[in-house]
Amino acid sequence: MAKIEEVKAMVEAGKAKLVPGLVQEALDEGSAAKDILQAMVGSMGVVGDKFSTGEIFVPEMLMAAKAMAKGVDVLKPLMAGDTSNSLGTCIIGTVAGDLHDIGKNLVSMMIESAGFTMVDLGVDVAHEKWVEAIKENQNVTLVACSGLLTTTMPSLKEAVQTVKASGLTGFKVLVGGAPVTQQFADEINADGFAPDAGSAAVKASELVKSL
Amino acid sequence: MTLTQRENFEIMLNGGKPEFAPLLYELYKVCMLATNNTDQPWQGGKDPFGVNWVATAEGVIPESGKILFDDIADWKEYVKFPDVDSLGIEQMAQIELADFTDEKRKEQPVAVFNACGLFERMAAFMGFENTLCALIEDPDSCHEFFAAMADYKIACINRYIDAYKPDVIIYFDDLATARGMFMSPKTYREVIKPYHKRIVEAVTSRGVIFNQHTCGKCEDIIEDYVEMGIKIWDAAQVCNDLEGILTKYHGRLIVEGGWDTSGPASYMGAPVEAIIEETKRCAEQYGKKGNFILFPVLMNEKGHAFMTGDERIPALIMTWNQVNKL
Numbered sequence: 001m002a003k004i005e006e007v008k009a010m011v012e013a014g015k016a017k018l019v020p021g022l023v024q025e026a027l028d029e030g031s032a033a034k035d036i037l038q039a040m041v042g043s044m045g046v047v048g049d050k051f052s053t054g055e056i057f058v059p060e061m062l063m064a065a066k067a068m069a070k071g072v073d074v075l076k077p078l079m080a081g082d083t084s085n086s087l088g089t090c091i092i093g094t095v096a097g098d099l100h101d102i103g104k105n106l107v108s109m110m111i112e113s114a115g116f117t118m119v120d121l122g123v124d125v126a127h128e129k130w131v132e133a134i135k136e137n138q139n140v141t142l143v144a145c146s147g148l149l150t151t152t153m154p155s156l157k158e159a160v161q162t163v164k165a166s167g168l169t170g171f172k173v174l175v176g177g178a179p180v181t182q183q184f185a186d187e188i189n190a191d192g193f194a195p196d197a198g199s200a201a202v203k204a205s206e207l208v209k210s211l
Numbered sequence: 212m213t214l215t216q217r218e219n220f221e222i223m224l225n226g227g228k229p230e231f232a233p234l235l236y237e238l239y240k241v242c243m244l245a246t247n248n249t250d251q252p253w254q255g256g257k258d259p260f261g262v263n264w265v266a267t268a269e270g271v272i273p274e275s276g277k278i279l280f281d282d283i284a285d286w287k288e289y290v291k292f293p294d295v296d297s298l299g300i301e302q303m304a305q306i307e308l309a310d311f312t313d314e315k316r317k318e319q320p321v322a323v324f325n326a327c328g329l330f331e332r333m334a335a336f337m338g339f340e341n342t343l344c345a346l347i348e349d350p351d352s353c354h355e356f357f358a359a360m361a362d363y364k365i366a367c368i369n370r371y372i373d374a375y376k377p378d379v380i381i382y383f384d385d386l387a388t389a390r391g392m393f394m395s396p397k398t399y400r401e402v403i404k405p406y407h408k409r410i411v412e413a414v415t416s417r418g419v420i421f422n423q424h425t426c427g428k429c430e431d432i433i434e435d436y437v438e439m440g441i442k443i444w445d446a447a448q449v450c451n452d453l454e455g456i457l458t459k460y461h462g463r464l465i466v467e468g469g470w471d472t473s474g475p476a477s478y479m480g481a482p483v484e485a486i487i488e489e490t491k492r493c494a495e496q497y498g499k500k501g502n503f504i505l506f507p508v509l510m511n512e513k514g515h516a517f518m519t520g521d522e523r524i525p526a527l528i529m530t531w532n533q534v535n536k537l
Contacts, residue, residue: 014347057395058388059343066344099267101275102339103388123275150477151268151510178389179473196390 003029004039007071011043014063019071033078037115040068044113048198058106061197065109086115087208088141088171091133093121095145095159098152103177103197107144110201116142116208127155127162134163140171141208144200145190147177156180157188164189172207176200215318223502224420224442226462232498232535234528235467235506236517239322240311242375244303249293249367250327251335253518258327259293262335268514273335281337283345283352290336292359295366304374320378322422323371325364328384329357329406330393339393346394350402357406365413372417379420381445382410387427389450389473396431404435411439422467430456437464446506448472457500467504469493477508483523487530494534501537 003026010018026036047064050056092108094101101123112118119137121129125145134140143163147156160173172191175184185193192207194200214222214230216238223229247253255266261279264271280289311321327335333356334342345353368380384407386393394402414421422443423436430451436444437460447453447468457466475481476489486509497503507527509516516524 054391057391057398058393059347059398060395062340062344063347097268099265099272099275105340149267149269150473151479154479 002026002031004031004036007036008039008043011040011064011067011071012046014060014067016063016067016070019067020074023071023074027074027078033075037072037075037079040071041113041115044068044110044201048110048201051198052196058197062106062109065106065113068113069109086117086139087205088116088139089119089137090116090142090144090204091119091121091130091137091140092144093125093130093146094123094177095147095152095155096124096126097155098147098149098177099123100148103148104146106197107146107176107194107200110197111142111144111204114201114205116204125159127159130159130163131166131168134166134168134171141211142172142174142204144174144176144204147175147180149177150179152177153179153184160188160190170211172211174200174204174207217318217320220320223465226502228501229537231532231537232494232501233504234531234535235504236524236528238320238504239379240308240315240319241322241324242304242307242377243324243326244307245298245300245367245371245374246324246326248298248303249295249300250325250332258335259298260290260336268510268512270515273338278338278341279336281341283333283337283341283349283356286336286352286356290356290359292363295363295370298367298370300367300370301374304371308375321375322379322381323375323377324381324383325368325371326383328382329360329364329410330384330386330403332360333357343393346398346402353402354405357403361406361409364410368410368414369417372414372419377419379422379443380414381422381424382414383424385424385426386432387425387429389427389448391428392431396435399432400435404439408439411441415440426472433460433464443467443504446472449474453497454500457497457502461500461502465502465504466497468506469497469503470506470508472508477510479510479512481509481523483526486523486527490527490530491534494531498535499537505531505535 007022007026010022023036047061051061090111094104108118108120121133145159147153174192175190176194182193192203194203219229251258251264251271255264255271257263263274265274411421420442422445423441424445426446428450443465445467447466449471476485493505509521511521513519
């Protein structure tokens with residue numbers, strides 16, 4: 001098996017300790033950094049699909065995301081300045097009043113695995129803070145807002161409205177969280193909705209490619 | 212003749228046909244002060260292990276981004292078990308039961324909350340991401356941790372039972388998201404269930420009913436719950452096949468919940484009409500099965516109506532008592 005194939009397999013299997021070595025071996029074998037990265041992005045797509053269909057669960061997905069992150073660490077110095085594989089910057093956080101970060105963290109890892117540069121604003125993000133972050137960061141292509149609780153659904157609406165009303169352009173707004181549905185996402189004028197972390201990565205890529 | 216809540220509850224527990232489907236607000240004398248000291252402070256602040264909890268409208272959660280350790284292999288360095296004698300369990304019982312006479316006890320079962328189960332406790336220490344990875348990365352250390360934590364829980368629960376003389380212990384451990392288990396059922400069975408089972412046995416061996424609180428879509432392990440001797444499943448949410456579960460486990464498991472916690476009746480400031488409609492739906496869809504306890508979730512500016520009260524509750528109770536007869 002070519003090393004790049006081994007990298008793919010080990011990312012899928014969540015072998016975080018093995019992936020960096022294999023990535024280095026793939027580089028030594030002559031594979032280009034961007035090809036290795038693309039292979040790992042493909043693996044995470046497979047992992048996301050398996051999660052969405054219930055074949056694997058959150059821990060397995062987390063381990064895969066961790067494995068990919070370790071592999072990316074090896075590639076980063078070689079890819080500095082190369083934006084050909086980047087889908088841009090994603091601003092992520094939970095909306096004002098929501099202190100729960102588990103869903104947000106997982107979605108963040110998965111979106112990062114799809115090729116985004118992540119800017120994590122953390123939890124309980126004030127509405128204006130989203131706009132500030134879009135202004136402060138370069139090449140923001142996606143804003144991902146999470147609301148885990150029914151009590152913060154109005155806040156999710158306000159966050160989306162604030163971002164949309166800012167006059168800033170060049171990005172899409174993705175929403176998610178346990179009580180959020182496609183219908184609610186449509187009601188609050190979000191550009192996209194994802195029901196889980198795996199789908200969020202797929203949806204994020206779709207949205208940004210349609211910009 | 213109208214039965215008391217206790218009499219009706221006992222018929223239901225034994226798989227008979229109760230006179231009415233109970234409403235949680237009316238059914239139990241709920242006691243929750245002791246777990247405030249032993250597990251998680253309901254109003255926020257540090258628990259006896261040093262974890263800081265933050266109060267939110269829907270309950271307390273560990274402070275985001277603050278963890279005691281990130282590798283479960285290190286847990287012994289950081290986890291210092293509190294002296295159970297120092298936690299004031301008996302004093303909490305005296306406060307909560309001060310006005311609860313023997314006459315009232317004859318009419319109403321006593322239910323004592325025990326928050327922050329084994330999985331949630333690990334997450335409180337390490338954060339969810341580290342915890343979930345640990346379950347499959349280092350199951351041996353998880354086994355050690357859960358065994359020690361189960362000892363602590365059992366020590367506390369035994370004191371609860373001595374102090375409160377409860378009919379029911381409500382043990383909280385959220386193991387699922389709205390769309391499925393946090394971990395595979397296999398992982399649950401291998402790494403958590405053996406210790407969960409010990410806790411259930413410690414409760415049921417003393418003649419106390421075990422009520423398992425697990426939010427989310429956890430139907431894949433309901434069979435495990437029943438097998439362990441869990442008699443009531445609390446906060447049963449509609450993302451599960453509640454009707455199927457009510458039918459399949461009649462006489463073995465009581466379903467407590469049923470409210471659409473993500474639906475319009477649970478939105479902040481939901482109109483009383485939406486609440487009445489949801490109440491009627493629950494009676495029609497689940498109540499008539501005869502092994503169902505309604506647990507409504509009404510949210511207001513102060514939080515969960517169950518904890519904070521709500522002006523819409525009287526209308527809910529009146530509606531339920533009109534539609535809950537069997």
